[in-house]
Amino acid sequence: MPDLIKKNKRFIFIALGLLLFLPPLSAIPQTAGEVNMCGAVCPRMFFIIPAKGIWSGFANSISSAWFGVGLVSAILAVTVFFGRLWCSHLCPIGGAAEVVSKGLPEKLKIDFSFMNAPAFRYGYFFIYIAGAVIGIGSIACKLCNFRVLPFLIGSPFVPAYQTYLLTTMGIAGLFTAGLTGFFARGGRAYCNLLCPVGALDSLANYFGAKLGFTKRMRTDISRCSGCGRCVDSCMVWAIKIDENQKAKRGYASCMSCRECEKACPEGAISYGKN
């Protein structure tokens, strides 16, 4: 039994994240007077550059989404020192997509691993944060998984969620969540390509990895046989086999989920300090 728990530790944390953050319980949002991941809990709107009155706009966004600001600050601080534990272990949004994806047949899934994820992510992120101020328009809540997935899970209990999901905007959101989550290989394409919190977290992970004392997934190159099992197990296509037939990890995408550690037959991958 303890072995089973150890093996599925990450999924136990994901289940806890789903239970604590999403309807019907929404225990953590309720501490901030909310019932879902919107409003004061929204973790993704406060860093959008406002079109008018930049400083007053930022102040307004930060006071409106005060809990989300605290949450993202805590996530980034943890990431710098320990890797992306929020994204891989607790995020109810990425976690829900991953769990559903695991239950669907592999042949139905889309493989996004041909994409250069960091390049796409920061192209998209640029428009996400600066679209309004440069006159392209704001993405903000559009096609937001932090809205669509809690609403989907809460819809049997709350008629207002059904109302939203049955609009064209809601259906487009469900389609995005389906395409980049449920029907994506690994279930984490939304996290890796479109999530603005994931984009900030990836930056913190990348720069944190450069500090010698921080904990990250590490590969002992001398033990790597280049078999590629870690590449197949990675849900955010962060590992590649390089020209020397050794696994090479990209910290701009790695989520510290430890799936590669489980998959490695040589025991070359571990989580820890350099």
Next chain:
Amino acid sequence: MNRKILSLALFVSAGIAIGALFANFRVPDYRHASVMLKGGVNPKPINIASYNGSQVIALSLKNLQHAKDIEVRMEGAVIQSWYPAVIRMPFREWMEVDGGKFRGVEFGKRLPLYLKINGRSGCKDLEIIDSAKGSVIQTVHFMRGGADAGPH
């Protein structure tokens, strides 16, 4: 090296293109708007699409006055909110919600409302009422014709 740069340029452009596509994504049956609820202040009219089907207006209403009991009325519209919580945690006192009637709304609290309206019946007014006094706090006017349409 050249291949790396090409891949970088290609995918950064793809990210920007998808971002621009999402930013410009608009639908006729859903509109989001915010209103600051403050007595004596007339909010700007909200433009909605000139669309024949039913529409949903997601209205974020921020209570900037001390009225705790607020009623929202709109003729022919179904008014919904996602408050209160399905399972109420014991550490928080929740407002009571019954259709468009809210009791115990704190100062500064944002009320998320969904207004389901029939697209065919002209302009609409949303009345926001202080239920304790029975007086109108604000009237929000909706105008058909989309975001680019002028008043009519």
